[in-house]
Amino acid sequence: MERRQSGRISVDIPLTFSDGIIKVQGMSSDFSHEGLFIITKKPFKAGTDISMLLEVSANDKIYTLGKVIRVIQSGADNIKDGMGIKITRMTAAYQKFIRDLAYDKLAVDDSE
Numbered sequence: 001m002e003r004r005q006s007g008r009i010s011v012d013i014p015l016t017f018s019d020g021i022i023k024v025q026g027m028s029s030d031f032s033h034e035g036l037f038i039i040t041k042k043p044f045k046a047g048t049d050i051s052m053l054l055e056v057s058a059n060d061k062i063y064t065l066g067k068v069i070r071v072i073q074s075g076a077d078n079i080k081d082g083m084g085i086k087i088t089r090m091t092a093a094y095q096k097f098i099r100d101l102a103y104d105k106l107a108v109d110d111s112e
Contacts, residue, residue, distance in 0.1 A: 009032070013029075014026075022044075031097075031098060036085050038085060039082040043072075046068050063091065065088050067088050070083065071084075
């Protein structure tokens with residue numbers, strides 16, 4: 001059963017995430033207005049509040065807050081291990097980032 005409320009846009013972006021104690025580097029993917037997926041071999045437990053710094057480019061970093069809502073640790077090569085994150089602090093920068101991603105995706109889809 002599909003639990004997502006909004007569509008996802010697949011793009012991999014490096015990020016740093018932390019529970020306030022441990023800071024981890026990872027890769028984010030599958031963005032939406034409501035959340036994202038963090039690819040990592042070192043996930044936090046479901047229910048953990050985290051801060052995230054998305055490294056969109058060398059001069060463009062986006063800070064936001066979220067909560068781990070699910071953890072995937074399959075060990076299978078064809079399944080990404082990591083965490084599903086629900087955004088709990090929707091910053092203007094994150095909203096603009098999602099709008100820009102959606103616009104870019106539409107532009108690519110229209111050109112195909």
